[in-house]
Amino acid sequence: MDTRTLASWINVAQKAFNYPWETSPIHALARESVPQHAHGPLGWLLKSDINSTWALWYINGIVDTAAYEIDTRLSYAHFYREVRDALQEDHRGTPWDEISHLAKVVAQTAWPEIEFRRSIHRRKLTKKERSEIWSSQPNPRCYLCGYLFTAAARDRFLWVPDAPQVTPPIAVDFVRPRGLRSGDLLPQVDHIRPVAIGGETSMDNLRLACGWCNRKKSSHIDLYGTPSAYAGTFDHPNMGRISVPRPLWVVRLVKMRGRCEDYSGCKANIDNAELFVAPRRLSGAINPTNCAVYCDSHDPWRNQRFVGAKTYAQNFQKSRF
Ligand SMILES: [Zn+2]
Ligand SMILES: [Zn+2]
Structure with missing residues (x-):
């Protein structure tokens, strides 16, 4: 180095x-x-996420899709021609077939989003569809963090009559304080490809996510969707003051790493275990350049991570930035 x-x-x-x-x-x-x-080791993710942001801006900067979303009479052929004309302006002297090829790639990438937005509807799932999603895995877990849903959460999700409320946990992970709100522990149906960019409500685009991950993820598709500083600071009863990472980072880093990083070659991954985020350098903040993903048994913070929900609420100070 x-x-x-x-x-x-x-x-x-x-x-x-x-x-x-x-x-x-x-x-x-x-x-x-x-x-x-x-x-850091997640450089591939940091670079890919900035690239996808630029790609989306580039595509929308060629032809603004907003007009097409509103005016449903405008056809794909019209859109393609507008893209092609704009590209021809941009790349004067470039052979026609090259321009046409680029125009086709751009138009075909942007068009599904336009079509979807024209017919935007977030269809409510039926009870049958909910149980179909539930039974698609043997032990349903959050597909973003690996959290194992409880039987009580299942009953509420499947609209079992008189299912009791899910009891909030006594202790929460200060990095991922799931359980401060009642909905955090319940399964929610998430769109793998977000509705906002054209994801459909069809079985193959749906997964179960815990309420916390789903809420924090929202419709973000990259790490840069939030301000770059930390979410706030937490006065840990044993560890002192620690900055708490942006929730979106926690969701994205856990999901994209997807497995325990312990050197032993641990087999824990998102499909069979809940995974946690800890800093690689304990002196450093947990941000996308300095974090590792661990299972419960290899987590260096396993003894400090869970703090009383009341303590968390009292000792967490939201960042002013
Ligand atoms: Zn989750
Ligand atoms: Zn492990």
Whole structure:
């Protein structure tokens, strides 16, 4: 690892932090490439998520899809032609077949979203469909974090008459405080491909997620959908003050890592265990560059992670940023 590269990169970043509304330090930082080491082991996810954001902006920047969503008389052929004309302007002198090819790729990527938004409806699932989703796995777990649903949660999900409320837990994970709200522990039907970008309410696009993950994930599809600082700080009774990561990061990192990272070659993964996020460097904040995913038995914070729900509520201070 080249420590000098890291130091000079941070120096350039520092000027941009100090003068965020001046153009020259921002241009200087834009010319830098991020040193490999700074991304951490999840660099692939950090890069992919920024790329998908740029790809969506690029596509919508060629032809604004909003007009097509509203005016249902506008056809795909019309959309394709508009995309092709805009690209031709952009790439003067490029052979026609190359332009047509790019236009086809762009139009075919954007069109399903337009079509879906035209007919937007979040269809309510029937009782039969709910039980079909429930019985599609032997032991239903949250597909995002591996949380195992309780029998009480199942009864509520399947609308069993007189099913009692699910009792909130006495202790919560301070990194993922699930259980502060009653709906956190209940299975919810989630769209793998979000409704907002055209995901359909069909069996193969649906999974069970715990209420907490589903609420925090919302319709976000990348790590950058939230501000970059931490969610807040927690005064841990034994560990002192610790920053609590953004909930969206926790959901995305656990799901995308998907397995316990213990060196022993642990077999725990999202389909057979609940997984937890802990920092790789205990001195550092849990952010996307510094986190690891563990099962309960390999979690370095297993003895400190769960704190009384009341303690959590009292000792958590939301970030002001
Ligand atoms: Zn979950
Ligand atoms: Zn493990």
